Amino acid sequence: MTTITQAPYLMTDLGQSTLYTMRNKNGMQVSATDFGGHLVSILAPDRDGKLADVILGYGDYAGYKVNKYYLGAAVGRCANRIGKGRFTLNGKEYQLALNDNGVNHLHGGTVGFDQKLWACKVISCEEGQALRLRLVSPDGEEHYPGALSVTMTYTLTDQNELVLHYEAASDADTVCNLTNHAYFNLAGHNSGTILGQRLKIYADHFTEADAESIPTGRVLPVEGTPMDFRDYHRVGERIDADYLPLNYGGGYDHNWVLNSPAGELGPCAEMWDEASGRHMTCLTTLPGVQFYSGNFIDGTQLGKEGCYYEKRGGLCLETQFAPDSVNHPEWPNPILRAGELYDHTTIYRFDVK
Template identity: 50%
Template sequence: MVAAAGLIAAPSSGVDYSAEQARHGKPSIASEQFGTLADGTEVDIYTLRNSLGMEVTVLTYGGILQSIEVPDRRGRLDNVTLGFDNLDDYVELNDPYFGAIIGRYGNRIADGRFTLDGVEYQLATNNEPNHLHGGDVGFDKRVWEVTDTFRDRGSVGLELSYTSPDSEEGYPGTLDTTVTYTLTNKNEIVMDYEATTDAPTVVNLTNHAYFNLSGEGSGSIEGHKLHLDAGHYTPVDETLIPTGEIASVEGTPFDFRRPTEIGARIRDDHEQLLFGQGYDHNFVLDRDGGGLELAAELSDRHSGRTLSVYTTEPGIQFYSGNFLDGTLVGTGGKTYRQGDGLALETQHFPDSPNQPDFPSTVLRPGETYDTTTIYQFSPAKRGR
């Protein structure tokens, strides 16, 4: 696990961090009951607050990032992630996976099948004809145990754990998983993922937060500018399964190597955009090594907010909220329509168990799955 404190330099925003910390006090954490499931299981909500006033709420149901309150250029706080204000909606309506931990396998597996060590495994096909985000009852629908909370002068956080039994959703092996959320005084949400298994299996964990830097429920994200440190992506077929090709973004609507408005090319006549009804693709990050590296920057000129995504993962799924259809009402009482939020899911590649040329997602006994992703919020850079 990568240590949280001091990972990324504080943004050069002109903020006097010492003065701000004195104004807001020490980081804090509090919890209360959020609701009760039909079987009587209680679900809690944890509120993390740093010394700058940034606030993050986390549900034990699905490990969901329920809200992320960050300042704009004038210091005004607003929630920048999509979600619901009640448990029933998360249980009954969260097909978009708002804010949830995704597992055992984030993204799609073709036909819900893969072969490992000569044995074929059949998973749920909950996204016909494919397997998506862990199946019918994935990690996003499990109640996680809070196994630790912590707080010091520079950060506050909680550790969530879940044990997935052998054959759950068709996956082999008992998987012990821990996800740690840390909110730092640099306005970072640090997400550390760890997992071990007692039998060979496949694992690909991520978080499915949707962002709108103008504020949740404020409208389209097509005016946001996105930079992806990725010269290649993995094209898909009409069911959104990778073809196996690792294609250059050069000369395509998928070239975000320079900051580009999301809406600039989203309606181009390009087969891949037609398949996804917009962007719903894995980008191959231009990595220099195995540590934390910048994967993406998202900026909004209206609010002055920037989101920087750092990760140890080899890929990132950019999903432009294509299937939001106006039927869901979010935390602020507004309906979510197509493109009202976007996801930047750090990950290994989709369908890797069936793609020998993709980075492996196999985890074996004695090994530890260990990845880290950071969402860092700061004022937008000049010119963005």
Template identity: 50%
Template sequence: MRTWHCEWPRENCGTRYSALFTSTIGSGALCLALGLATMTTSAYGIEMRPFGETEDGTAVEEYTLTNENGISVGFITYGGIVTSINVPDRDGNTDNVVLGFDNLEDYRTKNPYFGTITGRYANRIGGASFMLDGETYTLAANNGPNSLHGGETGFDKQVWNAREVETDEGEALELAYVSPDGEEGYPGTLDVTVVYTLTNDDELRVDYTATTDKPTVVNLTSHSYFNLGGEGTGTILDHELMLNASRYTPVDETLIPTGELAEVAGTPFDFREATVIGERVRENHQQIVYGRGYDHNWVLDRPDDDSLVLAARLHDPESGRIMEIETTEPGIQFYSGNFLDATLVGTSGNIYRQSDGLALETQHFPDSPNKPDFPSTVLRPGETYETTTVHRFLTDGS
């Protein structure tokens, strides 16, 4: 049974909170009756607190989901950003294992996609344009000649509507956003929901759905930077990574796939068995040179269906923490934090240097709208985009 506590006088928080509470479940309604605005649980459940305002005065909240084992995950409504994932090491010591900031201003002005929901199209679209049903659509070129992660003002810079939802698996938060027709050059009004569920099996499940009123393209992912040793503790080059992929998509000098599905065997891209990330990251391989490290899409070895399959397994030998990723997606982007350059100060107050965190983004392939041989990312009216990714946290002592 949950014990609800209320903080933050409602008059300090505005009418946005009153509307939120009318839709909450369980004893949280007591907070509204008492005229108070923030609800927390004493042991497990959902906590919400203010996290600042955008330039136009829109309130941003941070939600924290906590499971029965004491694992917690934090999110803010700005960008749907994952602000923290607190998990134990093999000795039971809990640390945050994702990079981020402790304030909204840095997320608004400095964020290299730490923890964001990325879209309408995650990753790159070559030449910042694509053709669909005979019509060419021009996008923002925000990454050299290409469009990256939805453009100048992608989903990572929108304030999402949040509500608690009931599930059989654990505490869950639903984030919703409606992207209008023509936003960032994309056709169709896209209605998007992302549900974060923290299970009592220590899994963070992310379910994405979207519908459209015109043919469009969509590719959504979560862009957390992980360091299983703990945020701000240093490099991930000593982590061991397994990727369930026999092929990857080589890129040109602007990191757009060439269209080839290349074998990983005999290359620095072979992670079919657990391999120390730093072992080959400095090899003189043209693809490593293009990415300044790893920044590529791997083609997952999976059945020809939409079942959940193991995509990656990340292990930090020092802390003993392990993260396994399962997904319904056909690909995963491994980015080794190549462009972190000691100009950002993280949640812990420490600066982030190159390879102090890594991203493992489940996805459809980059530039799929311009590569007819890649799995399609086209969504049409009457269809529903549905994908799921699960992050499972454990230790090598469990």
């Protein structure tokens, strides 16, 4: 059964934050904080039972306050990009902050959910204890319509699963697309790049994007391209191929359209570090996943344990509605109607092989 301990963590501009550490019967540990809902560390065993921290993070508030890479962050109100920061809902056009190179809207705006102090409570559940985080985003915050009430529940199971359950409701029609921006490196957060680790994505198609990472509207087959991860490939095997989407993204930074029906919990991706044996399976109810290979990490920000992360030092599997899908009614989209419940789950399951 999982137990949770808590301790004072970082002093933030919003007040004292708390670190919550979940431990299961196998010795696996997951730590998270109420500041930004960040996942701070995941200690997972290798084939010999040795624990290593497999996600990137910071060791101080200065890192999390700037957090240019969104390491471990809870992202909202709308994850990923909205082209030109504009969308129309119920006949009204909304203009959001252009916080992505002054051109597009990214990860909820200037002050997203990753910069909020969430209300946290340790709750009892079938697995023992879980962490419940709550936040209310007022009507008009970051220019989004509707007061949005969000609940995230983080659970560590005895099957070495980290379960992220997202719920949200609004008093007016709005946009809601929640994710977590953890960067995984199954060899250990300070072990170098993830280029040699293997990845599999359960998707036959991806959404083509332009040079600004905004979808063109075309959904393309992965077959015959470097985007084909239907079987395991090393992350670095084709990352520098002369292929326009990779040229635009500086590597992988794209949305894959998952084969599982939206709303049903199905396989999303697998990641495997052969040297340690650590293996991770991602499952989700969401229709897409942004695989980002850490192309823009530049080694200038101090991470935890005195580590300066290098380019491609970790990868993200951000389960989501596709980027800019609010402007593509033909796709599954993140419009949340008043009175409806946003209810999605993502699971990261750790084992060895």
